[in-house]
Amino acid sequence: MATHFIKQNKLISYCILTGVYGFARSFNGYHPPEHDVIGDKFALAFMNGITYSIPPYSVIYHVKLINRIDVKLNGKDPALHKKSYQDMFSYNQNVFL
Numbered sequence: 001m002a003t004h005f006i007k008q009n010k011l012i013s014y015c016i017l018t019g020v021y022g023f024a025r026s027f028n029g030y031h032p033p034e035h036d037v038i039g040d041k042f043a044l045a046f047m048n049g050i051t052y053s054i055p056p057y058s059v060i061y062h063v064k065l066i067n068r069i070d071v072k073l074n075g076k077d078p079a080l081h082k083k084s085y086q087d088m089f090s091y092n093q094n095v096f097l
Contacts, residue, residue, distance in 0.1 A: 015053040022052025022061065022087070024097055029090030044089035051088050061087075068095045 005013070026048035027041055035044060051057050067084035070076070072095045078085065085093055 011055070015055065015058075018058050018061075019049040019053030021049075021097075023049030025052075025092055025094075026087050026090040028094070028097055029087060029092030031090055048087050048089050065096075071095075 023045045027045035031041055031044065035041065052061055064084045064086075067081060071078055071081050071084065078093060082091075085091060
């Protein structure tokens with residue numbers, strides 16, 4: 001059933017998967033001390049997941065992912081490329097999650 005849905009609705013499946021990725025990335029990221037409580041982290045991660053799931057906005061996050069991979073593979077200093085690690089509501093030093 002799920003494979004049939006994915007085959008028939010590729011764009012919807014893509015949006016759902018990128019939204020889940022955005023949620024996980026934001027939830028695991030650094031939040032300022034005033035937002036470092038579970039309710040705020042959950043709400044901000046949910047909003048970040050929504051921005052990841054909208055196709056025009058997700059292009060920006062894909063470019064940031066490519067930049068993070070480039071920084072990791074070429075041994076560049078992540079401190080010089082902070083914009084690539086900044087999400088809408090959190091800061092995450094990890095490459096993927």
